[in-house]
Amino acid sequence: xxxxxxxxxxxxxxxxxxxxxxxxxxxxxxxxxxxxxxxxxxxxxxxxxxxxxxxxxxxxxxxxxxxxxxxxxxxxxxxxxxxxxxxxxxxxxxxxxxxxxxxxxxxxxxxxxxxxxxxxxxxxxxxxxxxxxxxxxxxxxxxxxxxxxxxxxxxxxxxxxxxxxxxxxxxxxxxxxxxxxxxxxxxxxxxxxxxxxxxxxxxxxxxxxxxxxxxxxxxxxxxxxxxxxxxxxxxxxxxxxxxxxxxxxxxxxxxxxxxxxxxxxxxxxxxxxxxxxxxxxxxxxxxxxxxxxxxxxxxxxxxxxxxxxxxxxxxxxxxxxxxxxxxxxxxxxxxxxxxxxxxxxxxxxxxxxxxxxxxxxxxxxxxxxxxxxxxxxxxxxxxxxxxxxxxxxxxxxxxxxxxxxxxxxxxxxxxxxxxxxxxxxxxxxxxxxxxxxxxxxxxxxxxxxxxxxxxxxxxxxxxxxxxxxxxxxxxxxxxxxxxxxxxxxxxxxxxxxxxxxxxxxxxxxxxxxxxxxxx
Amino acid sequence: xxxxxxxxxxxxxxxxxxxxxxxxxxxxxxxxxxxxxxxxxxxxxxxxxxxxxxxxxxxxxxxxxxxxxxxxxxxxxxxxxxxxxxxxxxxxxxxxxxxxxxxxxxxxxxxxxxxxxxxxxxxxxxxxxxxxxxxxxxxxxxxxxxxxxxxxxxxxxxxxxxxxxxxxxxxxxxxxxxxxxxxxxxxxxxxxxxxxxxxxxxxxxxxxxxxxxxxxxxxxxxxxxxxxxxxxxxxxxxxxxxxxxxxxxxxxxxxxxxxxxxxxxxxxxxxxxxxxxxxxxxxxxxxxxxxxxxxxxxxxxxxxxxxxx
Numbered sequence: 124x125x126x127x128x129x130x131x132x133x134x135x136x137x138x139x140x141x142x143x144x145x146x147x148x149x150x151x152x153x154x155x156x157x158x159x160x161x162x163x164x165x166x167x168x169x170x171x172x173x174x175x176x177x178x179x180x181x182x183x184x185x186x187x188x189x190x191x192x193x194x195x196x197x198x199x200x201x202x203x204x205x206x207x208x209x210x211x212x213x214x215x216x217x218x219x220x221x222x223x224x225x226x227x228x229x230x231x232x233x234x235x236x237x238x239x240x241x242x243x244x245x246x247x248x249x250x251x252x253x254x255x256x257x258x259x260x261x262x263x264x265x266x267x268x269x270x271x272x273x274x275x276x277x278x279x280x281x282x283x284x285x286x287x288x289x290x291x292x293x294x295x296x297x298x299x300x301x302x303x304x305x306x307x308x309x310x311x312x313x314x315x316x317x318x319x320x321x322x323x324x325x326x327x328x329x330x331x332x333x334x335x336x337x338x339x340x341x342x343x344x345x346x347x348x349x350x351x352x353x354x355x356x357x358x359x360x361x362x363x364x365x366x367x368x369x370x371x372x373x374x375x376x377x378x379x380x381x382x383x384x385x386x387x388x389x390x391x392x393x394x395x396x397x398x399x400x401x402x403x404x405x406x407x408x409x410x411x412x413x414x415x416x417x418x419x420x421x422x423x424x425x426x427x428x429x430x431x432x433x434x435x436x437x438x439x440x441x442x443x444x445x446x447x448x449x450x451x452x453x454x455x456x457x458x459x460x461x462x463x464x465x466x467x468x469x470x471x472x473x474x475x476x477x478x479x480x481x482x483x484x485x486x487x488x489x490x491x492x493x494x495x496x497x498x499x500x501x502x503x504x505x506x507x508x509x510x511x512x513x514x515x516x517x518x519x520x521x522x523x524x525x526x527x528x529x530x531x532x533x534x535x536x537x538x539x540x541x542x543x544x545x546x547x548x549x550x551x552x553x554x555x556x557x558x559x560x561x562x563x564x565x566x567x568x569x570x571x572x573x574x575x576x577x578x579x580x581x582x583x584x585x586x587x588x589x590x591x592x593x594x595x596x597x598x599x600x601x602x603x604x605x606x607x608x609x610x611x612x613x614x615x616x617x618x619x620x621x622x623x624x625x626x627x628x629x630x631x632x633x634x635x636x637x638x639x640x641x642x
Numbered sequence: 643x644x645x646x647x648x649x650x651x652x653x654x655x656x657x658x659x660x661x662x663x664x665x666x667x668x669x670x671x672x673x674x675x676x677x678x679x680x681x682x683x684x685x686x687x688x689x690x691x692x693x694x695x696x697x698x699x700x701x702x703x704x705x706x707x708x709x710x711x712x713x714x715x716x717x718x719x720x721x722x723x724x725x726x727x728x729x730x731x732x733x734x735x736x737x738x739x740x741x742x743x744x745x746x747x748x749x750x751x752x753x754x755x756x757x758x759x760x761x762x763x764x765x766x767x768x769x770x771x772x773x774x775x776x777x778x779x780x781x782x783x784x785x786x787x788x789x790x791x792x793x794x795x796x797x798x799x800x801x802x803x804x805x806x807x808x809x810x811x812x813x814x815x816x817x818x819x820x821x822x823x824x825x826x827x828x829x830x831x832x833x834x835x836x837x838x839x840x841x842x843x844x845x846x847x848x849x850x851x852x853x854x855x856x857x858x859x860x861x862x863x864x865x866x867x868x869x870x871x872x873x874x875x876x877x878x879x880x881x882x883x884x885x886x887x888x889x890x891x892x893x894x895x896x897x898x899x900x901x902x903x904x905x906x907x908x909x910x911x912x913x914x915x916x917x918x919x920x921x922x923x924x925x926x927x928x929x930x931x932x933x934x935x936x937x938x939x940x941x942x943x944x945x946x947x948x949x950x951x
Contacts, residue, residue: 175907176899178725185725186681258677258693262686316727332728332736333899334810359808359897364795367807371799522674522912529687553686562687 166641167352169623172365172374176333176358179316182301183257188632191298192378193336193356195633197237198301198321201228201247202292206399206627208453208545210292214242214302214322220585223287225271230278234345236304237326244280248272249305251282260299262553263544266291287583289590290546297544298633324349324637334358350625350640369394369618376623376636380616382440388618395619399628400444403541403613404451404550405496407488407503411606412568413534415486420478422605425535426464427471428510429503435611438498442616446609448598449551453630456547456591458598463609471510483511489533490516491524496537499610503535528566536566537610543631547594552578555601569606643940643947650933654926661925662714662918666707669914675699676724676912697724710918720922721915723908730919734901738923740810741900744819744892745885749878751824752831757874759828760835764843765862775832782829791822791895808897819896823889827881834877838870845869871942879935886931887924 177190182198201215215228234242251272254264271283284291294300307320319327324346325338336356340349357374359365362381369377370391380388380396388396409416409425416422435445450457475481488504490496500516507514514535519527528536542550553564556578560568574597581593601607615628625638677693694700698709713719720730759779763772798818799807809815842848843866851861890902901920908916940947 179727181727184727258689258696259681261689261692265686313722313727331811331899332733333904334740334897357809357897358899360894360903361808361897363792364808364895364897367795367800371803371807373806373808520673522676522678525678526675562690564686 166622168355169351169353169376169636169639169641170355170357170374171376171378171636172357172359172368173378174358174360174362174365177330177336177356180319180327180330180336181316182299182303183254183260184316186259186263186299189356189358191633193338194298194301194319194321195323195635196325196338196354196637197319197323197327198298198303199323200296200298200300200302201230202296204293204296204545204629204631206629208455208630210296213296214247218292221281223583223585224268224285225281225283226291227275227279227281230280231345232278234322235343236307236322237320237341238304238307239343240304240306242302242304242322243277244274245277246302246304247280247282248274249308250300250303253303253308254300263294263297263299266294287585289582289585290544290548293544293546293549297631325354328353349637354636366618369620372620375620376626376639377618378615378634380618382442382616384618385440385442385616393621395621397615397617397619397626397628399615399630400452401541401613401615401628401632402451402453402543402545402550402630403539404446404449404609405499405537405539405611405613406446406449407499407608407610408536408538408567409606410531410533410535410566410568411570412531415480415484416534418478419604420474421480423464424471424474424478424510425507425512426605426608427467427474428512429506429608430466431608431610432463432466434499434502434506438495438502439611443614444612446612448609449554449601449607450542450547450598451550451612451630454542454545454547454550456594458595461598461602464605468509475510481511483513485513485515486534487515487517489519489524489528489536491521492518500537503608529561531561531566531568533566538566539613540564541613541631545630547590547597548578548582551594551597552582555597555606567606569604571600571604574600643937647933647937650936654929657925657929658922661922662711663707665918665921666710667703669912669917670703670706672912674912676914679912680725720919723916724913725908725911730915733904733916734919734923737899737901737904740898741886741889741893741902743810743816744823744889744898744900745882747816747820748823748827748885748889749882751820752827752881753878755824755828756831757835760832760874761839761862761867763832763836764839767840772836776836779829779832782826783833785826786891787822787826787889788891788895790826791818791892794818794822795895808895810896810898815896819892819898822892822896823885827885830881831874831877835870835874838873839866842866842870868942872939875935875938875942879931879938883928883931886927 173189173192175189177193178185178187179190180194180197182194199213201213202218203211203213205211214231214234216231218226218228221227230244230247236242251264251267252269254260255267255269266284266288268283268285273281275281301321304320308315311318317330324341324344326341328337328339330336335358338354340352359368362379363384365377366380366384366387368374385396388394409422411417432445447459447463448457448461452459475483488500490500497518504514504516527533540550540554553559555565555569555574557570557575559565577593577597581590584590615632617628619626622642623639624642625640626634626636628634677690677697677699681690681693698706710721713721722729723733759775763775766772795807795818798805805818806815810819848861848865851865887902890906892898893900893903905917905920908920
């Protein structure tokens with residue numbers, strides 16, 4: 124009897140374990156994902172590792188990078204930008220401006236959605252109107268006038284903006300404007316984000332929440348069919364582990380290789396490290412509304428007093444590059460010929476004395492809990508002591524950071540920006556136009572009428588030469604007036620197994636994997 | 643016994659209400675606006691306002707809490723994630739099997755290592771085996787899980803190439819995470835088994851059993867272990883309960899899509915409905931594990947069983 128009871132106890136534990144191991148998703152490992160060193164005759168599965176799971180595959184429900192990277196394979200936009208950020212036709216075969224406000228697009232015929240529905244101009248109108256309603260992508264489509272989207276016929280559509288808006292095409296190339304199918308969206312309702320339907324080379328297959336998203340080749344794709352039948356996006360949050368998975372063959376491509384693993388990937392003969400400058404920039408901004416920073420000489424003095432090149436090299440460990448201006452090098456019309464402020468403490472002291480602050484002053488540097496930004500803040504705090512500025516570093520929670528800098532509570536702040544469209548309007552207008560103070564993006568509260576006028580000209584002129592001239596001048600003024608200390612231009616690092624060919628990183632971070640093949 | 647179980651289940655109701663209210667209040671007053679966090683630094687103010695309205699964040703605390711309770715009670719709906727728009731219950735249920743699997747395997751490893759080691763250590767107190775086992779147990783308790791996990795990956799995945807380093811979809815993937823959790827839990831169980839056994843084997847009835855000429859193995863298993871089991875079951879139950887709440891570090895290191903990581907990600911993103919649902923789920927699971935442990939006491943000890951009647 125007693126033996127029986129102990130047996131019951133032990134059985135209970137075992138049954139519980141067996142039950143646990145038996146339930147859940149019994150998905151077998153896909154080909155090529157059955158552990159390290161597993162030989163496969165013909166590899167037809169590409170496995171990509173990224174640092175987070177997708178949030179939603181509805182392009183209007185989110186704007187995060189992991190989701191966009193997957194959406195890029197499922198959906199297509201009217202126009203697209205290649206890896207050199209040049210505009211190319213996609214679902215629109217051609218386009219022409221009708222007037223200052225309107226573009227007419229001729230759509231590609233014979234295109235099918237993954238649910239078999241034909242692609243027509245009705246889908247474009249539906250998508251744009253739905254996007255305009257979404258709080259997540261308003262900054263991408265917000266310039267479009269919802270009342271002036273005009274269907275000419277099934278394959279011709281006119282899109283107008285509320286005001287002249289030259290960068291419209293660059294905005295329409297963003298993954299957030301991917302064209303959706305009305306029937307699919309209506310059918311799945313709130314659950315559409317887990318049942319995406321696009322016109323792209325891969326269609327959605329399955330999603331193990333928190334673990335992986337699987338896509339399969341869409342056989343009716345209108346363009347060149349991808350060479351690989353199945354793509355799996357795995358969520359591997361630990362940076363080191365992503366690199367190990369790449370080394371051991373568990374994945375074929377690893378995004379976001381951490382700076383500490385660069386030499387490991389570079390020295391491994393089975394791996395290739397791809398390094399490409401992206402569209403992000405990090406900067407140290409001054410609140411120009413604050414007494415001390417109203418004086419341009421103080422802002423310039425800090426630019427001279429901070430050895431930003433050395434700071435960036437030590438903080439980012441050789442990844443990315445010190446910024447040369449407010450725009451990254453991949454952004455069109457980026458002025459990379461600006462003469463940087465040299466590290467010159469004497470000159471800084473002289474400017475401080477001229478401004479009446481020879482004895483310095485007390486200030487604060489706001490940052491969120493991003494490790495690199497906190498490191499930068501501490502080094503800057505230390506270097507500012509040389510010109511008698513006593514800076515307190517305030518590490519503020521992200522939501523509170525955005526609230527505080529919107530309200531102008533900060534003195535100096537560290538923040539980043541990604542010019543996702545690759546157009547200088549997106550990277551300059553919100554950050555420096557006086558109409559954008561606070562929540563609009565101009566947290567420096569910088570005002571310069573000439574800059575406003577040039578940014579307006581760049582936004583409204585359809586002549587690229589006029590735009591380029593305006594933006595080059597804006598960047599020169601910003602450098603001279605120093606509302607920022609230019610800090611860091613970001614770089615994307617991807618590790619790729621050497622048998623993986625045809626992969627190239629996109630500066631916007633939405634890399635195509637449908638061009639990839641195995642050698 | 644049935645009455646006892648029923649009473650315990652009834653007690654879940656105030657637990658659920660209390661936990662719901664506390665977690666709702668805590669999340670409400672946590673700094674950080676979910677809308678701002680979701681939309682990021684480049685979102686215009688108008689879009690943040692639009693999203694706040696859409697998520698119902700502009701309503702007063704009691705309106706929001708009332709709506710939550712009403713939907714939960716009447717429609718059995720604990721909301722949708724702010725970020726993914728998925729039903730919270732579905733998100734938790736899809737993640738739970740991985741957590742349950744990890745916890746069960748971890749506890750299984752721990753029990754298989756911990757109880758026999760503890761018994762041998764107690765019966766051969768101060769022997770070489772006992773000393774070595776206790777040093778290893780001390781190391782096991784002291785070693786952080788993430789370090790142990792990373793070392794496991796380094797040895798078995800990188801150098802030996804025997805096991806995959808991350809993921810959780812085949813038995814080969816389960817081994818390293820289960821060992822990581824199991825070995826640290828085993829250390830606790832070993833120490834508890836040893837001390838509990840040491841207490842029991844000095845009792846008079848053990849001496850009586852031996853003096854009757856009972857075989858030593860029977861004395862240990864039938865008389866000593868059985869009486870020492872109550873604190874061991876308590877520790878195993880507690881550990882299992884904790885692990886069901888998600889072994890966040892182990893889940894992160896091995897990319898296991900479990901409840902723990904879901905919770906941490908949701909807290910960071912201020913995804914209130916998922917955090918509320920997750921905490922509620924963990925509280926209920928923990929209560930159930932406690933109930934099972936209490937029932938197990940009755941199986942092991944007739945004195946306790948008689949109290950339940």
